[in-house]
Amino acid sequence: MSTEALPVAAPAPGSVLDPVGPDAASIAGLTWFMIVLGGLLWLATVVFLVLALRHRAHRAPRRNTRGAKAFIAVWGVVIPMIVLPAVFAYSLVVGIGISRPAPPEALDIEVVGYQFWWEVRYPDSGVVTANEVHVPVGRPVQLQLTSADVIHSLWVPPVSGKVDLVPGRENTMTFQVDEPGTYLGECAEFCGIQHARMQFVLVALPEEEFQEHLLALRLASGTPDTDLERAGRDVFLAASCGDCHRVEDVSEGGVAPAPDLTHLASRETIAAGMLENNRGNLAGWILDPQGLKPGVRMPPNNLGGDELQALLAYLESLE
Amino acid sequence: MTLLQARPGTEDRLAAAWATPRGLAGSLTALNHKQVAQRFLVTAFVFFALGGIQSLFMRWQLGSAESTFLDAQTYNELFTMHGTTMMFLFAVPVGEAFAMYFLPLMLGTRDLPFPRLTAFGYYIYVFGGIFLYASFLFGEVPDGGWFSYVPLTGAEYSPGSSIDFWLLGVTFVEIATIGGAIELVVLILRNRAPGMKISRMPLLSWNVLVTGVSIIFAFPPLVVASVLLELDRTVGTHFYDPATGGDALLWQHLFWFFGHPEVYIVLLPGLGIVSTIVPVLARTRIVGYSLIAVSTVAIGILGFGVWVHHMFTTGLPQLGLAFFSLASLFIPIPSAIQISAWIATLWQGRVVWKTPLLYIVGFIVIFVAGGVTGVMVASVPFDQQAHDSYFVVAHFHYVLIGGMLFPVLAGLYFWLPKITGRMLSERSGKVSFWLTFVGFNLTFFPLHITGLQGMPRRVYTYAEGTGWETTQALSTIGSIVLTTGLLATLGNVISSVRYGERAGDDPWGGETLDWWVSSPPPAYNFRAVPEVAGRSPLWDTRPFQPRYDPSTWQQELLEPPGQVRQVVLTSLLDAVPEEVITLPKQSWWPLLMALFLVLALGGVLVSVYPLSLAGLLGAVCVGIAWTWSREDGS
Numbered sequence: 014m015s016t017e018a019l020p021v022a023a024p025a026p027g028s029v030l031d032p033v034g035p036d037a038a039s040i041a042g043l044t045w046f047m048i049v050l051g052g053l054l055w056l057a058t059v060v061f062l063v064l065a066l067r068h069r070a071h072r073a074p075r076r077n078t079r080g081a082k083a084f085i086a087v088w089g090v091v092i093p094m095i096v097l098p099a100v101f102a103y104s105l106v107v108g109i110g111i112s113r114p115a116p117p118e119a120l121d122i123e124v125v126g127y128q129f130w131w132e133v134r135y136p137d138s139g140v141v142t143a144n145e146v147h148v149p150v151g152r153p154v155q156l157q158l159t160s161a162d163v164i165h166s167l168w169v170p171p172v173s174g175k176v177d178l179v180p181g182r183e184n185t186m187t188f189q190v191d192e193p194g195t196y197l198g199e200c201a202e203f204c205g206i207q208h209a210r211m212q213f214v215l216v217a218l219p220e221e222e223f224q225e226h227l228l229a230l231r232l233a234s235g236t237p238d239t240d241l242e243r244a245g246r247d248v249f250l251a252a253s254c255g256d257c258h259r260v261e262d263v264s265e266g267g268v269a270p271a272p273d274l275t276h277l278a279s280r281e282t283i284a285a286g287m288l289e290n291n292r293g294n295l296a297g298w299i300l301d302p303q304g305l306k307p308g309v310r311m312p313p314n315n316l317g318g319d320e321l322q323a324l325l326a327y328l329e330s331l332e
Numbered sequence: 333m334t335l336l337q338a339r340p341g342t343e344d345r346l347a348a349a350w351a352t353p354r355g356l357a358g359s360l361t362a363l364n365h366k367q368v369a370q371r372f373l374v375t376a377f378v379f380f381a382l383g384g385i386q387s388l389f390m391r392w393q394l395g396s397a398e399s400t401f402l403d404a405q406t407y408n409e410l411f412t413m414h415g416t417t418m419m420f421l422f423a424v425p426v427g428e429a430f431a432m433y434f435l436p437l438m439l440g441t442r443d444l445p446f447p448r449l450t451a452f453g454y455y456i457y458v459f460g461g462i463f464l465y466a467s468f469l470f471g472e473v474p475d476g477g478w479f480s481y482v483p484l485t486g487a488e489y490s491p492g493s494s495i496d497f498w499l500l501g502v503t504f505v506e507i508a509t510i511g512g513a514i515e516l517v518v519l520i521l522r523n524r525a526p527g528m529k530i531s532r533m534p535l536l537s538w539n540v541l542v543t544g545v546s547i548i549f550a551f552p553p554l555v556v557a558s559v560l561l562e563l564d565r566t567v568g569t570h571f572y573d574p575a576t577g578g579d580a581l582l583w584q585h586l587f588w589f590f591g592h593p594e595v596y597i598v599l600l601p602g603l604g605i606v607s608t609i610v611p612v613l614a615r616t617r618i619v620g621y622s623l624i625a626v627s628t629v630a631i632g633i634l635g636f637g638v639w640v641h642h643m644f645t646t647g648l649p650q651l652g653l654a655f656f657s658l659a660s661l662f663i664p665i666p667s668a669i670q671i672s673a674w675i676a677t678l679w680q681g682r683v684v685w686k687t688p689l690l691y692i693v694g695f696i697v698i699f700v701a702g703g704v705t706g707v708m709v710a711s712v713p714f715d716q717q718a719h720d721s722y723f724v725v726a727h728f729h730y731v732l733i734g735g736m737l738f739p740v741l742a743g744l745y746f747w748l749p750k751i752t753g754r755m756l757s758e759r760s761g762k763v764s765f766w767l768t769f770v771g772f773n774l775t776f777f778p779l780h781i782t783g784l785q786g787m788p789r790r791v792y793t794y795a796e797g798t799g800w801e802t803t804q805a806l807s808t809i810g811s812i813v814l815t816t817g818l819l820a821t822l823g824n825v826i827s828s829v830r831y832g833e834r835a836g837d838d839p840w841g842g843e844t845l846d847w848w849v850s851s852p853p854p855a856y857n858f859r860a861v862p863e864v865a866g867r868s869p870l871w872d873t874r875p876f877q878p879r880y881d882p883s884t885w886q887q888e889l890l891e892p893p894g895q896v897r898q899v900v901l902t903s904l905l906d907a908v909p910e911e912v913i914t915l916p917k918q919s920w921w922p923l924l925m926a927l928f929l930v931l932a933l934g935g936v937l938v939s940v941y942p943l944s945l946a947g948l949l950g951a952v953c954v955g956i957a958w959t960w961s962r963e964d965g966s
Contacts, residue, residue, distance in 0.1 A: 023795070025797050025798055025799055026785065026786035026787070026798055026799070026800075027786055028784060028785045028786060029717045029718075029784045029785075029786065030784055037717075039713070040713045040714060040716070040717055043711065043713055043714055044708070044714055044717070044784075047704075047707065047708045047711065047714065048708075051704030051705070051707060051708065052704070054700075054704065055700050055701055055704050058671065058675070058696070058700045059696075059697055059700070061675050062675050062678070062693065062696055062697070064679070065675045065676070065678040065679035066678055066683055066693065068678075068679050069679075069680075069681065069682045070682065070683070071682070072682060073682065074614070074615050074616035074680055074681040074682050075616070075679075075680045075681075078619050078676075078680060081619040081620075081676035081677070081679055081680050082619060082620060082676070084672055084675070084676045084679070085619065085620050085623060085669060085672040085673050085676050088668065088672040088675075089623075089665070089668045089669035089670075089671070089672035089673065090665065090668070090669060092668075093664055093665045093668045094665070097661045097662070097664060097665070097707065098661075100661060100707060100711060101657065101658055101661050101711075103711075104657065104711035104712055104713055104714070105654060107713040108650065108653070108654070108712045108713045109650075111713055112650055128489070158647075162483065162489065163481075163483050163484040163489055164481055164483070164484065164580060166645060166719075166720060168720075168721075168786075168788065170717065170721075170785075170786035171786075173716075174645070174713060174715075174716025174717045174719075175645050175716055175717070175719060175720070176645055176647060176716070177645050177646045177647060179574075179580055179581065179646060179647065180483060180574050180575075180580055181574020181575065181579065181580060182574070182580075182581075182647060184646075184647035185647075197786070199786070199788050200788070201645075201719070201720040201721065201788045201789075202481075202645075202720055203408075203477050203481070203484070203720075203789070203790040204484060205408075205484055205489065206404050206405055206408060206475070207404060208408075208790060208791060209404065209790075209791035209792045209793055209794070210404075307403060307404055307405065308404060308405065
């Protein structure tokens with residue numbers, strides 16, 4: 014396989030300090046507060062240190078320790094007793110703000126972590142997709158997080174803090190995105206060999222576009238139109254892709270966990286945010302996933318040229 | 333003074349009693365604290381070098397986006413071994429080793445209280461380290477991180493034996509660490525020189541005392557956690573399996589119940605080294621001795637109440653998080669007291685600009701920055717952003733390298749002359765400091781920014797265009813500078829052993845009893861055991877002329893009945909001499925015990941349980957023989 018087809022698939026990661034939603038914004042405010050305050054305290058300590066080192070450079074040590082003890086009392090006790098409760102109080106206020114339960118109009122989404130990809134479900138509309146979370150701009154979103162195997166952690170830095178996906182537990186994460194855009198989501202808890210490549214895309218759309226997108230995902234992708242696509246569907250089934258991957262009305266999947274492919278062609282990336290979703294990458298991925306992402310659960314596929322072309326045509330029809 | 337001079341025959345008898353038998357057998361059975369502690373120190377620094385080399389590989393990999401220098405598996409193995417090596421095989425043992433060498437000297441005694449335990453601790457530590465590194469030979473290198481979270485490290489997701497190597501190797505080292513801790517706690521409580529009340533003992537012993545007690549409480553939960561995981565893996569119990577009623581978070585609670593005190597276990601000996609060196613190089617007594625001692629105890633206690641701050645993102649209830657956040661925010665107060673006390677002491681005194689002081693100044697600058705970011709990550713909302721990002725990597729390297737490695741390097745420049753009798757080069761020492769200091773900050777400061785820019789930890793690569801390239805490249809350059817600085821110190825150490833200026837007994841004008849004996853010290857440390865009347869024995873009366881109690885115990889120590897090794901036990905608080913005890917001189921049991929335990933745990937690794945049983949039986953037999961034999965030469 015070739016490694017040249019490695020364009021940047023996912024968007025660049027956002028910064029904690031460049032928030033696009035109210036949760037991350039209030040944490041960013043807290044962060045700046047602590048950076049500035051902490052920076053000043055650090056600077057003052059270094060200044061005191063330098064002064065202490067230069068003091069009495071040519072004279073005998075001082076015997077009266079009253080001043081020195083007063084310094085310990087002020088700098089070691091009084092100042093921390095003022096600063097630390099302030100940090101705690103501010104953190105508590107921010108913490109209560111961002112952990113408020115979601116309001117009734119919030120959008121519910123379920124995310125299940127797998128080594129090394131994300132299953133995304135919209136329970137209200139029955140949509141199942143993978144590695145791509147679409148949300149409406151300006152509406153609270155509540156993610157129900159769980160894991161099917163090991164511990165993962167879902168993080169979109171400019172949107173909110175991270176929450177772990179722990180097997181046997183259901184964690185929730187609420188957030189809201191105020192600026193339309195595409196954001197990089199990452200796995201933040203080491204989850205095995207391809208932890209680094211376990212990413213997803215968070216797409217924030219205006220409400221109407223979001224509803225349109227959701228509607229498109231709700232419909233089955235339809236039957237293949239051309240002979241090539243029909244041949245591709247047969248390859249899909251014959252090569253046992255369908256044993257693991259679900260395509261609505263075509264295959265049930267379920268032998269091993271794998272992303273639902275019903276609307277594969279509508280996605281921006283494949284391989285959990287690693288590769289741009291285009292024909293070349295798709296071909297490379299199908300033939301040699303282990304070469305591109307060693308340790309991933311998908312086995313290599315030995316397909317002839319015609320079979321591959323048909324399969325690609327079929328997959329690209331899964332809008 | 334007459335007691336200090338050898339009477340005809342006595343000097344020889346003392347020297348003979350404390351001499352190490354020659355040859356390989358003598359060396360393998362040696363028990364003296366200085367010999368074993370030297371081995372500990374050298375071995376710990378060898379592991380430090382290994383962990384450092386691993387980090388250089390990782391830094392090279394991360395120096396550019398989409399690097400193919402390392403593959404994913406190798407990278408994951410390297411960060412696992414780097415963390416495990418630095419935490420278990422370097423940071424904790426090096427602190428214990430320092431204490432094992434110098435505390436008996438500072439406290440005015442001849443040896444550690446349980447010499448066979450000293451030797452056993454060393455062997456089991458070395459075998460644990462070899463065990464871990466043997467995984468490279470079998471191609472089964474641990475890859476689950478130093479924190480080894482389940483279920484990833486369970487049998488289902490980590491088949492093969494890489495995690496078993498980790499669990500068993502680490503368990504060995506835990507046993508060694510606990511043994512060393514018991515020994516040091518007893519040393520500090522019962523082996524101080526007569527008159528060295530607990531309120532007079534050197535601050536380093538307060539730090540080591542708290543460290544030792546913390547180890548005794550913190551390490552057993554990790555041993556238990558490891559045993560449960562090994563049981564899950566080998567015999568199919570379900571302690572950590574949520575599908576069958578276990579709990580994946582149980583491991584995290586147990587691990588961090590150990591893991592956070594562990595941070596202070598690593599840190600406190602370093603802070604003790606600082607409290608020792610600052611007054612000497614400021615030429616004045618420490619300001620706030622009691623405050624520092626009390627803060628040290630407070631850190632030890634608070635250290636046990638903050639473990640959940642490693643779990644702020646696991647979905648625990650808000651109220652619990654707030655409690656642990658508050659506890660974590662209190663920890664900086666005792667640290668701030670200590671830092672203020674050191675600054676106040678430097679202010680009082682007239683500083684002598686020697687290399688150890690440079691490392692201390694570097695320590696304060698770095699450690700305070702690590703403290704600031706520590707307060708930040710104790711804040712729950714901020715931590716939910718920073719957790720498992722490069723911000724945290726930057727934070728704890730500031731705390732651990734700043735708080736522990738810099739003091740250890742200061743201690744090395746300060747005390748190595750006592751061990752070797754030769755000074756390190758000042759010029760080379762200063763160059764090494766600046767390289768280390770600048771290299772350190774260049775390596776780790778940019779990583780704060782990388783973390784805030786959204787880079788998670790433990791990723792073997794990252795895409796182009798992420799915006800992380802610049803800070804990561806700077807960090808890689810910094811790591812090369814840092815390495816150069818550390819190599820300069822290594823070169824300095826090696827050349828000093830041969831070409832260094834002779835140190836004499838007391839090159840720094842020291843405060844504590846270690847500077848009263850020759851460099852290197854005689855095997856028995858003190859011919860007559862001095863009585864101590866103040867906190868700074870060598871400064872209280874100059875020149876130091878200790879009082880001696882011409883009582884029977886002192887006579888007995890001076891003129892032992894035959895070639896036996898004797899020390900005096902003193903009372904817990906006031907250090908009133910109570911009893912003269914005779915210590916073992918040499919023993920095979922520690923080595924044999926360690927070997928049988930290797931057999932026992934090795935049997936678990938290869939699933940040959942009769943082997944384990946044989947090892948256990950052997951260990952029990954050795955244990956019986958050990959406790960029944962005095963081996964004191966009487």
